[in-house]
Amino acid sequence: MTSKILLRIGVTIGILALIFLGVWLIWFKPSNELEVFNNLTQLQSQNQTSFEDVLISAKERNYMEYSKTEGDVPSKVPYTFSGGENDSTQALLSAIKNYRAYMFGEFSDYERLNQTHFFGDFVADINLNKANIYSYLGFYQIYNVVDTAFEYYYSYAQLAEHVSNKDVKNINNLISAVKSNYSSFITTFDEILKMESQLTKSDDITMISEIKALYYNLYNNLFNVLKSYNNLTLNLKEFVNNYVFDGNIAYDKQVVAFDVLLNSTAQFVEQNPTLTLKDGTHAYYSFNSETKDASTFSNYFYNASVVAFVYKNIDFTTEVEQYNNLVKNYSESLFGDKSIFKLTREQMKELVNSSSDNLSNIASQYNVEYLTDLQSIVKLFFQITQEV
Amino acid sequence: MKKLYSLILLPLIAVFMLVGCGETTRTVKEVQDLYNTMVEKYNEKIDENSNNWYFINKSDNEEALLKMYVTYDNSNKLNDAVRAGLTLDEMKAIIGSDYAPSEELATRYEQLTTIYARTLTMAFNYYTNWSETFFDRIDAVDSEEKEITNLYGKLNELKRELESFNTAKLNIEREVQLFGLDSEIVASSLDVFNYNYNALLEKVLNFVNYFRDLHVKYYFSNNSVINSAYAQRVYDDGLLTIANYIYYDYLKALTTNGTTNLVNVKLKSSQFDIFNHGSNNVTQFAKVYDNRVKGVVSINEEIVNSLNIEGESVDKTNATNTVKLVEVALNTFKQYFGIYTKVFDKVNMESFNNYRFKTSGGYDDFDAYASTLSPVQKANVNIMIDMEENKIYDFMSSLSNLIK
Structure with a gap:
């Protein structure tokens, strides 16, 4: 009898516990909705700040060294190594200088600066002095653009609701990748500073070679930062789209601009451009079997004046409407494997030059009904990025 | 036993009575x-x-x-x-x-005739234009x-x-x-x-x-024919949407204990950005809703005429595309406005107004203001600022395409 009573009490307690657990899971389960936002905040407040401090100091340091020698005209050799004593030293010093220019935006060739007409427009547009113009070029500039997009979506991430653990995990992994790359960049830069402080003779070829190798590493580190940060931002946009806007984010001017900018950055980094030293004197970057003079790098990518004003002063209202049309009726042309952003630049050009009467191979892979809209978006892509 | 029944019945009767006291149809x-x-x-x-x-x-x-x-x-x-x-x-x-x-009182009187009057007119305009049609045909649906x-x-x-x-x-x-x-x-x-x-x-x-x-x-549905009435509705909805935004951003945001003290802003109402933006389109738009107060028809006559053309024509296609474009901008703005109203109540308006209008001495810059905020608060403020600096102007520029 007693055992029966005990059994009943036990079963009752068990059922009550299950009910309690169910209620708790439904109503009080710890939410991970802010987890992504908190992790992004941590990335931003600690790692990113340290990284940007180093990045900016590296950029400013680079510029200051040039300006100390010849005003605002970039010197042929970096300031700290002035007076190379033989050709081989000179070549290595040039290479170092080019690496730095590649990363932080200075032009190695002052004449090129003057011949590039869009600089004039840029100055007129935002009235910046030349020091800042240099700063806007190169990886530093691209990083800033990606950062602007990141900040935009980051603000919305705190409003995410009903997030899936899988997507939280995905974002967290991407955050870790960015953190790791920030850290590598800072470590390498510290090593460079240390070695440069130990360099007493400007013709110490061994040490200069080691410094050059470190700059090469630094380039890879910075490239990896850009790649991972861009990837994180693209995924963050999707996260915000899914969990703040219920998968139906409105494509206004800013979101369209960010989509194009982030995808153009993705196209660039996907090609894994590498730096090489050629002829012992100049740095080159190569991708897609092409080799380009590193000093033309900043010409290749963002059109600085467009990027700086793309969100406010450039009227692409029609393209925004066309983008919306594609999102609504033909979204696979923008997102996923068939996205026009996955095309190479050559394929993009083919698409732009196609006509409904004479369809190119690439254009025939898309719904011809939307050819005009697709062409407009690719043209916007070309407007924002710039050909060599 | 009877007591037991009455105990059970009493709450039931109370519920029935409550249900019976619902709103009169x-x-x-x-x-x-x-x-x-x-x-x-x-x-x-x-x-x-x-x-x-x-x-x-x-x-x-x-x-x-x-x-x-x-x-x-x-x-x-x-x-x-x-x-x-x-x-x-x-x-x-x-x-x-x-x-x-x-000057203080003069500013306040002026605000009543500008911000308040315009907002009220823009809001009520929708009902004025559509109530007759609505009530005439409501029995049929x-x-x-x-x-x-x-x-x-x-x-x-x-x-x-x-x-x-x-x-x-x-x-x-x-x-x-x-x-x-x-x-x-x-x-x-x-x-x-x-x-x-x-x-x-x-x-x-x-x-x-x-x-x-x-x-x-x-x-109105997605399949509705885009004619002049359709365009007018989109435009009127645009005005109403702007009125909703102004109410939040310029009035509710500056209201303490029910009273809006715009004087503290040290700006005359005519200097408020929303009425005085540099873009020609917006300036023109502002003039139009000034005229609207006087009962002037707003949409460009050419657009109205083009939309009313029988059959197909280039002008009609262009006018239709303009209306579609404005409608996309309207729906886009509404979505972001929905998010904006969500974050609005979470933002400390006193410090936000101090940042943007320097109501209590102001801050040196955004970073100084942001340093007083938690990450979530800063994110909310960023959304508010984006609305104020970008989205409202993009929308107004788009809407003004109907009145050019």
Whole structure:
């Protein structure tokens, strides 16, 4: 009898516990909705700040060294190594200088600066002095653009609701990748500073070679930062789209601009451009079997004046409407494997030059009904990025 | 046993009674009657020399527009006095106050005739333009009784608010006569009036937003033919949406304990960005809704004519595309406005206003302001600033394509 009573009490307690657990899971389960936002905040407040401090100091340091020698005209050799004593030293010093220019935006060739007409427009547009113009070029500039997009979506991430653990995990992994790359960049830069402080003779070829190798590493580190940060931002946009806007984010001017900018950055980094030293004197970057003079790098990518004003002063209202049309009726042309952003630049050009009467191979892979809209978006892509 | 039954029955009876006490179902005719009663009560001009009327009488061949001006424009009386060759003191004796109130009060009066009046007009404009069509055809569609009852309820709330507003208005008018424009008593009454004006705006927006939703639900769909009526509806919805935004960003954001103190902003209403943006399109747009107060038709006549062309034509296609484009911008803005209203209540308006308007000395820059915020607060503020600096102007520029 007693055992029966005990059994009943036990079963009752068990059922009550299950009910309690169910209620708790439904109503009080710890939410991970802010987890992504908190992790992004941590990335931003600690790692990113340290990284940007180093990045900016590296950029400013680079510029200051040039300006100390010849005003605002970039010197042929970096300031700290002035007076190379033989050709081989000179070549290595040039290479170092080019690496730095590649990363932080200075032009190695002052004449090129003057011949590039869009600089004039840029100055007129935002009235910046030349020091800042240099700063806007190169990886530093691209990083800033990606950062602007990141900040935009980051603000919305705190409003995410009903997030899936899988997507939280995905974002967290991407955050870790960015953190790791920030850290590598800072470590390498510290090593460079240390070695440069130990360099007493400007013709110490061994040490200069080691410094050059470190700059090469630094380039890879910075490239990896850009790649991972861009990837994180693209995924963050999707996260915000899914969990703040219920998968139906409105494509206004800013979101369209960010989509194009982030995808153009993705196209660039996907090609894994590498730096090489050629002829012992100049740095080159190569991708897609092409080799380009590193000093033309900043010409290749963002059109600085467009990027700086793309969100406010450039009227692409029609393209925004066309983008919306594609999102609504033909979204696979923008997102996923068939996205026009996955095309190479050559394929993009083919698409732009196609006509409904004479369809190119690439254009025939898309719904011809939307050819005009697709062409407009690719043209916007070309407007924002710039050909060599 | 009986006691037990009664114990069980009592709560049931109470529930039945509660259910029985639900809202009385209202008809379309009752909504119209209530509206007409309200218009009849408040459609008279109080002073022929001013704009102190609420509803324009339809017999004036103008559309009925709700607007509440308290301009206290003494210029007519002042001009009479000048023509009569009177001295300043003699003028004051005649017009009952100093002809130029202090800058603070002058700013507040101006705000009533600009920000408030424009917002109110833009909001009510939708109901003015579409109520007749709506009620004429509502019996033909399968509308829900509950919706008409809700509409009646919101209109009734508006009517009650209008009564409170009118009391505050009469009060301040009487005090101006007694004490002149520039007095502490008037300033205090202006606070009360301002309080009522805010409440009135809120009721108008509640009512018209609900009406708009019903109107769209029953008369417009994605498959609707884009004609001049369609374009007009999109435009009117655009004005209403802007009114909703202004109410939040310029009035609700600056309201403490029910009173909006725009004076602290140290800006005259005409200097508010939203009415004074550099873009030509927006400036033109601002002028149009100024004209709208006077009953001027807003949409570009060429667009209207093109949309009304029978058959196909290039002009018609272009006009249709323009309307589509504006509608996309409208829906886009509405989505972000929905997010904006979510974060609005989470932002500390006092510090936000101090950042953007320097109401308490201001901050050196955004970083200084942001350093006082938690990450979530900063994110909310960023969304607010994005609305204020980008999205509203993009939308207004797009909307102005209908009036160019």
